[in-house]
Amino acid sequence: MELASWVRRPDPVPAAIGLAVVNALVEEPRGVLEGDLLATLRIRPEDEVGMVGHFGPLVRELRRRAGALHIFERHRPTEPGVFADQAAVELLPKCQVVIISATTLINGTLEGLLQQTNGAREVVILGPSTPLVPECFASRPVTLLSGVRITDPERVLRVVSEGGGTREFGDAVRKVTLKT
Numbered sequence: 001m002e003l004a005s006w007v008r009r010p011d012p013v014p015a016a017i018g019l020a021v022v023n024a025l026v027e028e029p030r031g032v033l034e035g036d037l038l039a040t041l042r043i044r045p046e047d048e049v050g051m052v053g054h055f056g057p058l059v060r061e062l063r064r065r066a067g068a069l070h071i072f073e074r075h076r077p078t079e080p081g082v083f084a085d086q087a088a089v090e091l092l093p094k095c096q097v098v099i100i101s102a103t104t105l106i107n108g109t110l111e112g113l114l115q116q117t118n119g120a121r122e123v124v125i126l127g128p129s130t131p132l133v134p135e136c137f138a139s140r141p142v143t144l145l146s147g148v149r150i151t152d153p154e155r156v157l158r159v160v161s162e163g164g165g166t167r168e169f170g171d172a173v174r175k176v177t178l179k180t
Helices: 004-008 012-025 056-065 085-094 103-107 110-114 153-161 166-172
Strands: 048-052 068-073 082-084 097-101 122-126 144-150 173-179
Touching (some): 004 012, 048 085, 068 085, 082 085, 097 103, 097 110, 144 166, 153 166
Parallel strands (some): 048 068, 048 097, 122 144
């Protein structure tokens, strides 16, 4: 349990280890919806969507469904609609739907971002590090948690040890979403 407490450390490496331990200890909660986030998330044609972290597989469909998609990325913007992360302070309050990378739990930026989501109808924490523990977000404006459950630990470990990431996990994980 000591390693789980590392999730609160300011250094991202121990925080990532702590979050991984927490996720490994959490049993699958009731009410989990199988499949991709976009099967659950309601996007209206007039919605402005803010995405903190570039989730490439979602971009095309979000641009098709929403009135606007603003992506905030720490790395240099590489395409239209991708902004430096500092722009989130100005644009997130205008968004009706906000998707935030679970990496923000590790790098300590989640709370500040959530303060910018007051006008949002949906606030999603997304990514394989997402803790599927609604109680952790009870006092926050988060409406959906979307992550993965590992079905083939050996394969996931091999992919990670070979430098791969989420896209290479394939059917070694199940995509799940949980309403908070």
